[in-house]
Amino acid sequence: MPLINPKITHLSTLYSPTLKEDPVDAEIASHRLLLRAAMMRRISSGIYAFLPLGYRVLRKIEQIIREEMDAIGCQELLMPILQPAELWHESGRWDVYGPELMRLTDRHENCYALGPTHEELITALTRNELRSYKELPLSLYHMHWKYRDEVRPRFGLLRGREFLMKDAYSFHASQECLQEHYDAQAQAYGRICHRLGLVWRGVEADSGQIGGQTSVEFMALAQTGEAGILYCDCGFAANVEVANAQVALKSHAVAFEKVATPNTEAIADVAAYLKVNEASCVKALCGRDGQDRTTILFVPGNHELSETKAANLLGSFTLLDDEEIKKAGLVKGYLGPVGLSKDVQVYADASLKELPQWICGANEEGYHYVGATLGTDFEITQWAELIEAREGDGCPACGKALTAARGIEVGQVFQLGTKYSEAMQARYMDEDNAEKPFVMGCYGWGVTRSLAAVVEQHYDEQGIIWPVSVCPAEVVVIPLAAGDELVEPAALSLAEDLCAAGIEVAFDDRAERAGVKFNDADLIGWPYQLIVGKRGLESGVVEFKERATGERQEIPLDTVAATVAKMVQDARVGKE
Secondary structure, eight states: OOOOOTTEEETTTSOOOOOSSOOTTOOSHHHHHHHHTTSEEEEETTEEEEOHHHHHHHHHHHHHHHHHHHHTTOEEOOOOSEEEHHHHHHHTOTTTSOTTSEEEEOTTOOEEEEOSOOHHHHHHHHTTTOOBGGGOOEEEEEEEEEEOOOSSOBTGGGBOSEEEEEEEEEEESSHHHHHHHHHHHHHHHHHHHHHTTOOEEEEEOOOTTTOOSEEEEEEEEOTTOSEEEEEOTTSOEEETTTOOOBOOOOOOOOOOEEEEOTTOOSHHHHHHHHTOOGGGBEEEEEEEOTTSOEEEEEEETTSEEOHHHHHHHHSOOEEOOHHHHHHTTOOTTOOOSTTOOTTSEEEEEGGGGGOSEEEEEOSSTTEEEEEEEBTTTBOOOOEEOOEEOOTTSBOTTTOOBOEEEEEEEEEEEEEEETHHHHHTTOEEEOTTSOEEEOEEEEEEEEHHHHHHHHHHHSEETTEEOOOTTTOSOSEEEEESSTTOTTHHHHHHHHHHHHHHTTOOEEEOOOSOOHHHHHHHHHHHTOSEEEEEOHHHHHHTEEEEEETTTOOEEEEETTTHHHHHHHHHHHHHHHTO
16 A cells, blocks of 8 residues: 555545445435445445545534534533433333334343433433532533434435434523523524534424423425425524414305205315315314314314324324214214314314304214304314414414425424423422422434435535535545656645645545546535646646536646635635
């Protein structure tokens, strides 16, 4: 093996087997390009190994996160992946987390979980040693592998079974103190997004399995994102699962009457039969709540039920099948609020308060009511936010039309309150020597997800376009004639000058054709390319290409190192 400069990435010795063709199972750009550009390799379904270039990018993402966490006083530690089941039993999540929790048993029949998150472990770690209000607040974080037994791993790093995550946890004596640190974490997350070069939105979100009442997701906007979001120019943004909105309904003012509507179980059929807008109709969904009670939910006919909102409101909500509806004495497709049994739990979406007359089921097969008047013909005593908001609905903050987008969740912050500290008896002594549960926060950031999100926003037909902040190296120097006595020494000297100026340099000294080197440079996505050829050297110039714009120019050989070094340094400053 030839002697090399350890500060320069010599591609002749780098393990970087790029691929010419797209892998057949790669569905989205980040999955396809991270494989082709030799950033990672699939080991099994949802499990990937990171090759040298990909691992460099991961470490840069980690470092950005680490710097932002340290800047707000969060202290780094390292916790184990393997977590005793008894901790999850204490919190109550062992039986409710679901099949995504990877569980195993050792030779002594002790049960463990491969951690998807670390709320239980961090609470157990601190509860016997963090004892006084004088030691609060405290914020701790680590970066480690997490595990989730996905039923269908897909989209490369976006839905995997093993993923790298930063999770932080904070302990406080009051809600006010938690709020202050929660805001600091959210601001740090915004800075992380900026430094990664992401176009993003912070959106209101559901807390899911983590728990707590307040949560914000940080979404990198991308058409391939799995999450739908709604946002407004006024600053409002929310996940569609939890977004509230102003809904425009159409009142159909007619006398109260039961009318025949044969074969109209679906709202679209009712509206078509009666020649009205679906926004004039009311849709009913029948299911069982968390207490196993028969429950009917009424929503506007032009909107769908948000399953997340229903589950949060009722503990759970499971739709009844046709036979179960019949056994409950109800009529599928013709449910309405008039004359319902008092044994049935009834909720209606809050928007329906503004619809004075309803077109709704008559609780009789083949019939609907028109002109059913709220407060006269029926009553609704339980109102709630139930619908899944959609594009064009009114912003709940300012009333303007909401815009829809898709996003990749890269981070999420939670206010846990006392959910875990009360369940796991994690208490501190306050100023009056009274024991109180910690008020806690949780703050997660997907490191491997961020890698995919950056690529989803920064690529073209030729390959990846890395932002300078996370690129595997900032400049690649490409000698057009490997082994040439004039070209290669001049190219290496240029690489060394850039390296001496503090620039991260890759040197393509492979014995490959110029076309192969150019294609790989674009595929891998080095931000800046310097092409050194015999003809250019004879003219005293080096060709320069900026990957993001594709622009090319010739720079005098005696100024190229200083010129490119300044360009890179300016790009760094722009993302600090």
